[in-house]
Amino acid sequence: MPAKMLQNTTILFVFSLIFLSSSHASVQDFCVADLTGPDSPAGYSCKNPVKVTVSDFVYSGLAKAGNTTNIIQAAVTPAFVAQFPGVNGLGLSLARLDLAPGGVIPFHTHPGASEVLIVMRGVMTAGFVSSANTVYLKTLKKGDVMVFPQGLLHFQVNAAKIHAKGIVSFSSASPGLQILDFALFANDLPTSLVGQTTFLDPSQIMKLKGVLGGTG
Structure with missing residues (x-):
């Protein structure tokens, strides 16, 4: 095959690959959860891209404080895949923590994710215990950030006399939760x-x- 014809064929092949990849971009870019289908260990199936709207990528549920009138005087408001389908398959999610004075998020673990806490209001004492039984404990003020490695027992306690608020992020769209006391x-x-x-x-x-x- 002449060199020029070979060059033209190569260029045509490359452009074909680019066209094919761009034509499927809406499928490859994201996988908004189809909440009408079953959840499984592999997550939700993808919503038909034709039916995806910007609302799938926006969630306003963290704007309102959770109800802290309960035994732990605290509330966790999740923005996991079940509430926020746009995070499906992206390896991240969020939640809001509200702790009334005396409130506590008891010892718990997230089997499927590490966690990052940002204190937005008040003061929290937070900590985790390593598999070597070493305790990592810190009193956090507004603007402080603490990370809790995946699978380790950890907790947060309101350390002041005012309402405390925090935002936590997770390295999974569905981090799981098990509270030790429960x-x-x-x-x-x-x-x-x-x-x-x-x-x-x-x-x-x-x-x-x-x-x-x-x-x-």
Whole structure:
């Protein structure tokens, strides 16, 4: 094949690749969650790009404070994929923390994500425990930022007499959540087993189960 013809063929092939890739750009750029379908370990399926609008990429739910009238005097308002379908597949999400005076986000873990906390109002004492049982603890003021590595137990406590507010971001659209106290005392796990695995007195376990709704 003559060199000029080969060059023209190569150019045509390159332009064809560019055209094909750009024609599918709307599919490759994002995968807005189709919340009408099932959730799975792999996440939601993609919404038809033709039906995607700018509203899928905007969420206003964090503007309003959560209800802190509860046992922990705190609220977490999520902007995960189930509330904010535009984050599907992007490896990120957000939530708002509201802590009344005395409020606490108890020891908990996010199996699927690391977390970054930005204190927006008030003062919070926050910390996490490493797998070597080393405690990393800090009192944070407005504007301070703290990171909590994936899977490690961590907490936040209101450390002042005013309402505290924070924004947290996660390295997953669906970070998952397990609260240690609820896992131990808000279900039907037998008191004898809780006692064996935590060394707590049975009367104290039953008291905590009564507070958190557990049985057994």
